Amino acid sequence: MPDFSILTEYFPVYLEGFLNTILVSVIALIGSFVLGTIIAVFRITTIKPLQWFGTAYVEFIRNIPLLIIVWFFFYGLHTFGARMDGFQAGTLGLTVYTSAFIAEAIRAGILSVPKGQMEAARSSGMTYIQSMLHVILPQAIKLVIPPLSNQFINLIKNSSVLTVISGLDLMYFSDKVNGDSYATVDTYIFTGMFYLILTIPMSYGSHVLERRLAKSS
Amino acid sequence: MDFAGAYSPENLKFLMEGLGMTLYVAFFAIIFSFVIGCFVGVIRYMQIPVLSQVLTVIVEVLRNLPLLLIIFFVQFAVPQISFFGVQFKFTIPVGAIIALTLFEAAMISEIVRAGLKSIPKGQVEAARSSGLGAVQTLWHIVLPQGLRRMVPPLVSQFISLLKDTSLAVIVALAELMHNAQIIMGQNHNYPIPILLLVAMIYFIVNYTLSLISRRLETRTA
Numbered sequence: 128m129p130d131f132s133i134l135t136e137y138f139p140v141y142l143e144g145f146l147n148t149i150l151v152s153v154i155a156l157i158g159s160f161v162l163g164t165i166i167a168v169f170r171i172t173t174i175k176p177l178q179w180f181g182t183a184y185v186e187f188i189r190n191i192p193l194l195i196i197v198w199f200f201f202y203g204l205h206t207f208g209a210r211m212d213g214f215q216a217g218t219l220g221l222t223v224y225t226s227a228f229i230a231e232a233i234r235a236g237i238l239s240v241p242k243g244q245m246e247a248a249r250s251s252g253m254t255y256i257q258s259m260l261h262v263i264l265p266q267a268i269k270l271v272i273p274p275l276s277n278q279f280i281n282l283i284k285n286s287s288v289l290t291v292i293s294g295l296d297l298m299y300f301s302d303k304v305n306g307d308s309y310a311t312v313d314t315y316i317f318t319g320m321f322y323l324i325l326t327i328p329m330s331y332g333s334h335v336l337e338r339r340l341a342k343s344s
Numbered sequence: 345m346d347f348a349g350a351y352s353p354e355n356l357k358f359l360m361e362g363l364g365m366t367l368y369v370a371f372f373a374i375i376f377s378f379v380i381g382c383f384v385g386v387i388r389y390m391q392i393p394v395l396s397q398v399l400t401v402i403v404e405v406l407r408n409l410p411l412l413l414i415i416f417f418v419q420f421a422v423p424q425i426s427f428f429g430v431q432f433k434f435t436i437p438v439g440a441i442i443a444l445t446l447f448e449a450a451m452i453s454e455i456v457r458a459g460l461k462s463i464p465k466g467q468v469e470a471a472r473s474s475g476l477g478a479v480q481t482l483w484h485i486v487l488p489q490g491l492r493r494m495v496p497p498l499v500s501q502f503i504s505l506l507k508d509t510s511l512a513v514i515v516a517l518a519e520l521m522h523n524a525q526i527i528m529g530q531n532h533n534y535p536i537p538i539l540l541l542v543a544m545i546y547f548i549v550n551y552t553l554s555l556i557s558r559r560l561e562t563r564t565a
Contacts, residue, residue: 186551187543187547190503190507190546190547190550190551190554191507191543191546191547191550192507192508192510192511192521192546193507193510194510194511194513194521195510195521195539195542195543195546198525198528198535198539199535199536199539202528202535202539203535203536203539205532205535206345206532206533206535206536280408283410284408284409284410284411285410286410287410287411287412287413288412288511290412290514291513291514298410298412298413298416311420311421311424312421312422312424312425315413315416315417315420315421316421318413319405319409319413319417322408322409322410322413323405323408323409326408326409327404327408330404330407330408
């Protein structure tokens with residue numbers, strides 16, 4: 128059995144990291160949803176340069192490790208005289224990385240809305256952007272919710288890379304607990320539990336949601 | 345930015361050594377996690393009592409933890425635990441392979457299980473009623489069809505495994521990202537050229553993998 132006195136003694140330290148992990152994940156989710164939607168629309172427009180940009184963005188980002196993007200903001204921006212702390216660089220890196228995956232999910236959702244819908248909206252006098260906003264996206268979003276919730280779980284797990292750049296997340300604070308308590312095994316068992324408190328209910332929830340949506344359609 | 349300095353022959357050689365370690369760790373982790381993942385997936389598909397439930401719990405825990413935590417735990421916490429008087433200590437590459445294998449096997453077992461489940465029940469019923477045993481049905485009927493459907497998700501899992509080896513910088517595994525970090529530390533004009541080069545290396549390796557997967561998909565479909 129793990130030594131629960133570590134949990135009680137260092138609870139404030141754990142909690143700070145835990146809340147930061149949630150904060151990073153929520154900010155990055157919102158950011159990557161906005162960015163991902165824009166990229167998804169780029170990929171399905173008929174304007175070639177936007178299409179190329181969207182495809183290049185998604186293919187490139189999806190095939191490189193998250194750590195490269197995070198390091199780009201953390202180390203790379205120094206070259207241009209900009210400075211970011213670990214928290215900012217990590218959040219921005221997570222946003223960019225996740226947006227590529229979300230863009231793919233949204234694109235699949237948009238493509239699954241029948242073509243006639245867009246044609247009908249356009250011929251009733253709506254502009255492309257209006258028909259996208261009022262007709263296509265509201266229908267696509269239903270199909271996008273299950274993959275989106277999976278991305279959120281991944282986001283929570285991926286936020287642990289912040290520790291590599293001292294980003295004040297749960298892993299980073301666990302290192303402090305470990306440095307003080309020297310009980311590596313117990314310290315990280317509790318860290319794991321904190322992550323599971325977030326991810327297990329979410330993955331169960333997304334599973335239920337997926338089933339319900341599958342039934343309703 | 346100093347491209348010429350960053351891409352000096354010594355630096356390039358150092359990065360290539362890192363790539364070698366990345367591929368080495370990824371190769372063994374892919375093989376072990378595929379084998380273990382297949383076994384776990386099949387056991388859960390066949391719903392073997394007790395074993396299946398125990399594996400479900402292990403898979404769910406591993407899948408929902410950050411890989412970074414697992415890598416760290418295997419390297420630094422596991423050597424402190426005594427399993428009935430036996431203590432395990434690993435070199436850094438071995439620890440990284442074990443951690444990646446544990447995490448990815450959990451992911452792959454889900455892919456395998458979903459692939460097997462996607463084969464219509466009628467096939468199993470038909471096979472069983474023509475006198476095939478449960479194992480025979482699995483081996484001759486369900487697996488060959490299921491495997492074909494598993495190829496695309498498996499390849500994308502292998503791609504994420506390859507990317508995930510970069511997380512082993514936390515235990516100072518001498519792979520591509522670790523060596524890149526050392527070079528970036530030499531000069532503050534190096535990060536952008538080095539990160540660009542490393543990104544291109546990962547991209548080329550992973551994109552080749554995904555092209556192979558697409559080729560396989562069109563051939564088997």
